Amino acid sequence: MTACSMPNLTSLGTVESRSVLPKDWKADLSDLAGLDLTQPVLELIRRTTSRLPQDVIEAVVANRNLEAEGSRAANTLDTMLENITLADDHVSPLCQDTGTIIFWVRHPFGLSQRRAKEQIRKAVAEATAKSWLRPNCVESLSGRNPGNNMDPFLEGHPVIHFEEREEPGIEISIMLKGGGCENVGAQYRLPEASLGAGRDLGGVRKCILDAVTKAQGQGCSPGILGVAIGGDRVTGYERSKEVILRKLGTPNPDPKLDAFERRLTEEINTLGIGPMGYGGRTTVLGVLVSEMFRHPASFFVSVSYMCWSSRRMDLVLEPSGSVAYR
Amino acid sequence: MKRISTPISEDVIRGLKVGDEILLNGRVVLSRDIGHKFMVEKKPDWLKPLLHEAVIYHCGPVVAHHEDGHWSFVSAGPTTSIREEPYQADVLETYTVRGVIGKGGMGRKTSDALGKVGACYLHATGGAGALLAERVKRVVDVKMLEEFGSPEAFWIIEVEDFPLVVTMDSHGGSLHEDVAQSSLARAKELMASK
Ligand code: SF4
Numbered sequence: 001m002t003a004c005s006m007p008n009l010t011s012l013g014t015v016e017s018r019s020v021l022p023k024d025w026k027a028d029l030s031d032l033a034g035l036d037l038t039q040p041v042l043e044l045i046r047r048t049t050s051r052l053p054q055d056v057i058e059a060v061v062a063n064r065n066l067e068a069e070g071s072r073a074a075n076t077l078d079t080m081l082e083n084i085t086l087a088d089d090h091v092s093p094l095c096q097d098t099g100t101i102i103f104w105v106r107h108p109f110g111l112s113q114r115r116a117k118e119q120i121r122k123a124v125a126e127a128t129a130k131s132w133l134r135p136n137c138v139e140s141l142s143g144r145n146p147g148n149n150m151d152p153f154l155e156g157h158p159v160i161h162f163e164e165r166e167e168p169g170i171e172i173s174i175m176l177k178g179g180g181c182e183n184v185g186a187q188y189r190l191p192e193a194s195l196g197a198g199r200d201l202g203g204v205r206k207c208i209l210d211a212v213t214k215a216q217g218q219g220c221s222p223g224i225l226g227v228a229i230g231g232d233r234v235t236g237y238e239r240s241k242e243v244i245l246r247k248l249g250t251p252n253p254d255p256k257l258d259a260f261e262r263r264l265t266e267e268i269n270t271l272g273i274g275p276m277g278y279g280g281r282t283t284v285l286g287v288l289v290s291e292m293f294r295h296p297a298s299f300f301v302s303v304s305y306m307c308w309s310s311r312r313m314d315l316v317l318e319p320s321g322s323v324a325y326r
Numbered sequence: 327m328k329r330i331s332t333p334i335s336e337d338v339i340r341g342l343k344v345g346d347e348i349l350l351n352g353r354v355v356l357s358r359d360i361g362h363k364f365m366v367e368k369k370p371d372w373l374k375p376l377l378h379e380a381v382i383y384h385c386g387p388v389v390a391h392h393e394d395g396h397w398s399f400v401s402a403g404p405t406t407s408i409r410e411e412p413y414q415a416d417v418l419e420t421y422t423v424r425g426v427i428g429k430g431g432m433g434r435k436t437s438d439a440l441g442k443v444g445a446c447y448l449h450a451t452g453g454a455g456a457l458l459a460e461r462v463k464r465v466v467d468v469k470m471l472e473e474f475g476s477p478e479a480f481w482i483i484e485v486e487d488f489p490l491v492v493t494m495d496s497h498g499g500s501l502h503e504d505v506a507q508s509s510l511a512r513a514k515e516l517m518a519s520k
Contacts, residue, residue: 072347072491075327079451079489087456095453096388096401131388131400180406180429180452195517206517213513216506218406218430220452267516271509276429276451278345278491279505309453 003065004078006057007085015051018091019043026321029168032110040323041103041123041172044315047325048174049098049132050091052084055247056224056285056310060084063222063282073280077222080275080308095309098133099176101149101158104242106171113162120172124149124158136179161238170317173245181219181307186211187237190299199299201260204229204289207301212268212284217277220307224248225264225287228302230294236302239290244306245314248286261287275308285310329487333379334424336444342492344499348448350488353380353466354427356387356481358405360474362413369420372469376482377421381448384410384428386477387459397465399483401455404429407447415439431493431502440496447494449501461488 020043027035060077067074087094103120105113125148127133137157138145151157188207190199195210197203208227215223228239252258264287274280285308294300316324330338332352342348355376357365365373387402407414407428414436417423426432427448440446450458462483469480493501 072345075347075489076451076491079454079457083451083454083457086460090456092456092459093388093401094456096386096403096455134388178453202520209513209516213509216502216509217452220429270516271512273505273509276449276491277505278449278493278501279508307453 004061004081006061007081009051009057009085009088015047018046020046021323025323027170027317027323028321029108029170029317029319032108033112035111037116037119037172038123038126040315040317041120042126044172044174044313044325045101045123045127046091046132048176048311048313049093049127051088052094052310053247053312055249056308057081057084059248059285060222060308063285067281071280072278073274073282076275076278076280077282093132093134094311095178095307096134097178097180098136099178099311100136100182101133102175102177102241103158103160104163104171104173104245105160106163106165106167108166108168108170109164111164111170116162117160120160121150121158161242168319172315174313174315175241175245176311177241177304178220178307178309181223181305184211184215184219185237185240185302185304186214187233187303188301190301201256204301205260205264208264208287208303209268209271211303211305212273213271215305216273217275219305220309221273221277222275222282222285222308224285224306224308224310225268226304226306227287227289228292228300229289230292231300231302232295232298233300233302235292236300237304239292240302240304243288243290244304244310245312246288252289254291257289257291261289264289327489332381332424334381335379336424339424339444339446339496342446342495343497344492344495344501344504346492348490348492350381350425350427350448350490351486352484354383354483354485354488355380356383356385356479356483358384358386358478359409360478361470361480362410362417364470364474365420366413366416373480374421376480377423379422379424381425381427382417382423383450384426387481388455389465389476389481397468399459399462399465402459402462403453403455404450404458406430407432411436418443418445427488427490431500437494437498437500440494441498444496446492446496448490449493450488450490458488461485
């Protein structure tokens with residue numbers, strides 16, 4: 001077999017023809033109070049569960065071509081690529097674990113967050129009823145599953161972050177964060193004597209190397225690492241997920257961190273963990289880092305591990321009312 | 327890649343080594359937490375012919391029930407196996423199971439039972455639910471569906487060219503341990519440099 005190329009995915013036209021949104025649907029952003037986000041968000045979920053972002057697929061292909069021909073690592077990445085093609089073709093879930101469902105809503109002044117939350121929850125419940133999402137939200141102590149992905153306390157799940165901003169359009173990002181990979185995330189408090197990690201970029205590097213070595217293949221490697229430097233225990237972890245929304249291959253706006261990300265990606269890919277931990281070169285598809293401010297007494301490094309099935313997408317409602325999925 | 331079909335003889339298993347890639351054909355029985363507890367506590371006889379020299383799969387599938395009454399699998403990737411560690415050795419010995427499919431590997435007790443019975447731990451690609459469902463050619467039967475619910479029921483399926491990697495063999499070998507050790511050594515090397 002020769003080097004593999006990009007899988008053949010269904011055309012954008014076909015994806016659009018399957019949309020739950022009526023053709024030529026438009027949002028009226030001049031009437032934010034009357035806006036109903038349920039249908040566009042339902043369509044966002046539909047697209048996210050069955051198709052990986054282009055940059056993630058490209059990264060899998062590029063790394064596949066760096067593995068020795070016929071190796072376990074190359075074969076495993078081929079299996080993943082075949083899975084990507086099939087899920088897209090059948091519009092079926094890429095992975096049966098459709099994860100914790102996380103939204104980020106960036107909106108102009110005038111949108112009711114309470115109403116938007118109700119609409120997003122409605123879309124999630126409907127997507128669950130349609131089997132696009134697995135019911136993944138259970139009562140902690142009893143394990144009882146309400147079956148609709150809803151935390152009845154209106155806060156735990158689905159997770160919805162809001163941010164009001166200056167720009168007139170609305171942007172909604174979604175991430176489906178698998179349970180297996182969430183379990184291998186880690187948070188460090190520097191200095192960390194056991195690693196010899198001090199309060200500098202060198203110390204951060206040691207934490208990341210430690211986290212990815214401990215994770216082995218358990219988070220369904222190759223993974224994408226989201227790293228937040230600083231913040232408190234909550235905001236650090238929050239940012240470590242948000243940073244995974246950045247497309248692979250786009251530069252970090254901070255040149256110092258950009259160089260750091262490249263170096264870490266290269267170094268991690270000499271650990272030999274490989275796809276699914278079977279050994280091989282490709283342990284991560286990328287490392288994405290963000291720096292925050294912190295309390296002078298605390299220095300946290302928060303690491304979120306995203307599996308290769310990195311399902312995320314942006315829904316953009318332009319001021320003109322047109323809707324785009326990116 | 328070796329093709330292996332059920333019923334699997336002990337000889338075939340003893341010939342498999344950690345790191346081998348195989349394509350499995352034949353009968354596989356799905357079972358997770360409730361099923362494993364049930365197998366150990368109840369040891370029902372009706373399971374014996376189904377499991378003898380066949381393979382268990384740790385998986386809670388997404389299934390479709392068609393109008394004519396037949397079932398098919400929509401998404402069927404592996405779930406984390408270590409949860410069955412308290413039961414797996416007993417199940418392997420009671421039913422002479424030749425393979426356990428899952429993800430993440432298992433512990434010492436299971437490893438010992440693999441050696442004793444003549445069985446392997448077979449790792450499936452996590453996240454490849456759509457592809458693995460495609461390789462399920464037929465849903466033969468389902469047991470304890472009402473009692474356990476769909477994700478936990480004993481689904482009896484026939485697979486064709488199901489892609490797996492032997493990560494624990496019947497000679498005490500574990501790819502998980504090998505990779506963990508070598509990657510840890512490399513991580514230490516990297517951490518020692520600036
Ligand atoms: S960690 Fe693995 S099993 Fe879990 S969602 Fe990701 S690919 Fe699926």
